[in-house]
């Protein structure tokens with residue numbers, strides 16, 4: 001049995017020993033007590049092995065040959081296994097209370113469109129925004145179309161952690177779209193079989209701290225809105241990682257009515273202090289909000305962001321460092337237009353515990369299972385009206401040096417086969 005055997009809990013080893021030998025041979029039918037004890041023990045043993053075998057399957061330890069005939073691998077369990085849920089059984093219960101799985105169990109039994117649409121166009125930003133504003137969203141609720149989540153990557157240059165995302169997306173074609181905005185001079189060499197191949201959108205130079213950052217975000221949104229099957233829109237950077245498997249994240253996003261966009265008001269200098277009274281009367285200080293650049297929007301709100309011609313020009317004119325358009329524009333706009341459709345919290349974790357203009361960056365020596373689990377389950381928030389500890393779906397900022405460690409931890413994170 002070799003190494004597989006070494007992975008087995010010692011209790012099973014003992015049970016196996018009792019199965020394979022001594023008890024049977026010492027059994028004397030004349031001694032009724034012994035026989036009764038044996039029957040009880042045997043039953044308990046079989047039940048124990050039966051239960052344990054599910055657990056073993058869940059952690060992907062191959063069951064030893066003698067167990068196999070006892071296990072009918074129920075479809076339910078295979079499905080859960082596929083989702084990685086059995087890895088964290090207590091989380092599973094907590095999770096299932098708050099959600100409603102809409103991903104069909106067999107991806108290919110639903111009419112999903114897997115073909116890649118070319119993102120090449122030569123529309124100006126104005127044309128693009130106008131065109132995108134005309135695209136109606138599909139009637140998602142009638143089930144005739146599988147809603148997609150648009151993952152929009154805004155990077156300076158390369159996507160260092162792309163191998164993590166490749167593994168994240170694989171097998172879920174038809175349930176997501178990818179859009180990538182990098183600086184125009186960056187020459188992408190993604191191979192044809194990469195999920196990022198052909199996802200670059202026509203881009204322009206972005207300068208940190210200026211409204212060119214927000215222009216890029218609106219450009220991403222507009223490109224993504226051209227596909228009427230995109231229902232949710234999430235902005236990510238090259239330093240972001242997913243914290244759960246695709247299905248879990250998809251369900252979390254698709255099954256809530258609220259955008260998951262941080263938005264708050266605080267009297268301090270770096271929040272309300274950035275409001276410029278010249279923005280009044282269109283935007284007054286009561287409307288003003290701060291939040292995270294890394295937004296998550298439902299389709300109608302994404303639509304309002306790109307269609308807005310009233311508030312954005314005011315931000316462009318009056319919000320300059322230390323006011324950052326990308327930290328205030330969407331939170332403020334949502335607060336003016338549809339405050340009740342925002343959860344006011346972000347799903348992208350970041351560590352601002354050190355003061356300063358930039359959050360903490362994480363390197364390879366920070367990458368432990370404990371660290372990631374704390375991010376995954378270490379907070380309290382509300383989801384669909386219920387409180388949960390599963391508040392973050394993505395995290396930043398992870399340096400390129402974390403890639404190797406991330407790939408090692410990934411099977412646990414995504415519930416994949418090692």
Ligand SMILES: *[C@@H]1O[C@H](CO)[C@@H](O)[C@H](O)[C@H]1NC(C)=O
Nearest residue numbers: 096097098099100101102141
């Ligand atoms: C899940 O959603 C479907 C369709 O929207 C609904 O019929 C079903 O009752 C929901 N299930 C739960 C557990 O909320």
Ligand SMILES: *[C@@H]1O[C@H](CO)[C@@H](O)[C@H](O)[C@H]1NC(C)=O
Nearest residue numbers: 118119120121122123124202
């Ligand atoms: C770009 O614009 C020109 C003229 O406006 C047009 O002929 C051409 O087909 C366009 N190319 C693409 C890829 O849309």
Ligand SMILES: *[C@@H]1O[C@H](CO)[C@@H](O)[C@H](O)[C@H]1NC(C)=O
Nearest residue numbers: 280281283284285286287336
């Ligand atoms: C700001 O505008 C809101 C409506 O958008 C209004 O209710 C509020 O009184 C205004 N506040 C100030 C200080 O002008």
Ligand SMILES: *[C@@H]1O[C@H](CO)[C@@H](O)[C@H](O)[C@H]1NC(C)=O
Nearest residue numbers: 258263335339340342343344
């Ligand atoms: C988010 O904040 C706005 C005010 O900015 C509020 O109207 C709305 O109810 C809040 N959303 C939730 C889910 O509490």
Ligand SMILES: *[C@@H]1O[C@H](CO)[C@@H](O)[C@H](O)[C@H]1NC(C)=O
Nearest residue numbers: 377378379380381387388389
């Ligand atoms: C979350 O809430 C639980 C129960 O109310 C509490 O025990 C725990 O300390 C809270 N965690 C955080 C990070 O606030």
Ligand SMILES: *[C@@H]1O[C@H](CO)[C@@H](O)[C@H](O)[C@H]1NC(C)=O
Nearest residue numbers: 141255256257258383384385
């Ligand atoms: C979400 O929207 C649907 C339809 O508009 C509504 O029936 C449901 O109560 C909403 N759910 C939440 C959690 O607000």
